[in-house]
Amino acid sequence: MTMASKRAVVTGARSYIGGAAARSLAARGWDLRTLTNRASPLRPGGPEIPSSPLQFRDRDALVAALGDARVLVNTYWVRYPRHGVDFDLAVENSRILFEAAREAGVERIVHVSVSNPRTDSPLAYYAGKARVEAILREIGGSHGIVRPTLVVGVEDILVNNIAWALRRFPFFGMPGTGDYRVQPITLEETGEIVADVVESDGDLTVDAAGPEVLSFEALVRGVAAAIGRPARIVHLPPWLVLATVGVIGWCLGDVMLTDEEYLGLAAEALVSHEAARGKTAFSDWVRAHGAALGRRYESEWERHFRGHVPGP
Numbered sequence: 001m002t003m004a005s006k007r008a009v010v011t012g013a014r015s016y017i018g019g020a021a022a023r024s025l026a027a028r029g030w031d032l033r034t035l036t037n038r039a040s041p042l043r044p045g046g047p048e049i050p051s052s053p054l055q056f057r058d059r060d061a062l063v064a065a066l067g068d069a070r071v072l073v074n075t076y077w078v079r080y081p082r083h084g085v086d087f088d089l090a091v092e093n094s095r096i097l098f099e100a101a102r103e104a105g106v107e108r109i110v111h112v113s114v115s116n117p118r119t120d121s122p123l124a125y126y127a128g129k130a131r132v133e134a135i136l137r138e139i140g141g142s143h144g145i146v147r148p149t150l151v152v153g154v155e156d157i158l159v160n161n162i163a164w165a166l167r168r169f170p171f172f173g174m175p176g177t178g179d180y181r182v183q184p185i186t187l188e189e190t191g192e193i194v195a196d197v198v199e200s201d202g203d204l205t206v207d208a209a210g211p212e213v214l215s216f217e218a219l220v221r222g223v224a225a226a227i228g229r230p231a232r233i234v235h236l237p238p239w240l241v242l243a244t245v246g247v248i249g250w251c252l253g254d255v256m257l258t259d260e261e262y263l264g265l266a267a268e269a270l271v272s273h274e275a276a277r278g279k280t281a282f283s284d285w286v287r288a289h290g291a292a293l294g295r296r297y298e299s300e301w302e303r304h305f306r307g308h309v310p311g312p
Helices: 017-027 059-066 087-103 124-139 158-168 187-198 216-227 238-252 259-266 282-292 300-306
Strands: 007-011 031-035 071-074 108-112 142-148 150-152 172-175 184-186 204-208 233-236
Touching (some): 007 017, 017 031, 017 108, 017 187, 031 059, 059 087, 071 087, 071 187, 087 108, 087 124, 108 124, 124 142, 124 259, 142 187, 150 282, 158 172, 158 216, 184 187, 184 282, 187 204, 216 233, 216 282, 233 238, 238 259
Parallel strands (some): 007 031, 007 071, 071 108, 108 142, 142 204, 150 184, 172 233
C-alpha cells in the first residue's frame, strides 16, 4: 500500500474514540487529517493532525476537506439532544457527511456505531445509530461498521464519574436490581479494532467488546475496590436515582446519566452477541487505573463545548 493510499480523515480525532482510532492508524503509518470543532485534544501529546471544521451546512467545504483521502473514519454522534441538535438531525448530518465523502472520491467509510442498534428500538439513541448504518449501506461503496459496547479509558466519563461518586458520597444509589449486564472494552483496543476494519477488505460489521461480561453492580463494586473505597450500595427505584443524579448534574452544570442511557444498560444493550475481539478484562483494567479514577468529575459539557471552537 502506497503512502497516497494511506490517507485517512478521522472525525473527532481530538476526542475520545476518534482519538484512539487516530493513534492506532498513526502507529500503522497512516497520514491523517481530522474534521473537528474541538480546539485542543482531549489527550495531550498525541500526533499533530491537520484539522478542518466539521461544518455540515457547508457541503463544498466538507468535500474539499475530504479530498485526497482514501478512507473516512466517522465517530460523529450526539450523546443526547442539546443546543438544537437532536438524534434526527444527527442522522441527517451523518448522511451529509457520507455523501460528501463519496463525492470527494473517498473509497472506504468506516463508521463507529454502538452495540445492538435497532431501527425499531424504543430508545432514540439506538434507533438513530441503526438509521445511520442503514444510510451508509444505502449510499453504497466499500464500508465497515464497528459497534462498541461500553468503552473504558483514562478519559472515560461513566466509569470515572462512578469512581467520583464512590469517593465523595457515603452511599451509591443503584438503579433497580443492578443485575443487568455490561461487557466493557478498553479504549485502546477499540481504536485497534477500528484500524483493523479500516485495513480490511469488503463490507463488514463487527462488534468491539471485551472478554468479560459482568453485572452493573459487579462493575461498580470493581471500581470501588480499585479505588480503595467501600461499596455501600443501596438499591433504589430507577426514577429516584435518575432524579437524584439529575439534581447533582444540575448543580455541576452537566448531565450525569440520561434516562435512555439507564434504559440501555437495563436492557443489556451493551453486551455483544459475538466472540470478544478485545483481550483485556475490565477487572484487570480497573485495577491498573484505579488510583487515578474519580479524582475529579469529568464533565460532558466541559468536554464537548468549552473545548470546541464556535461553529454549526
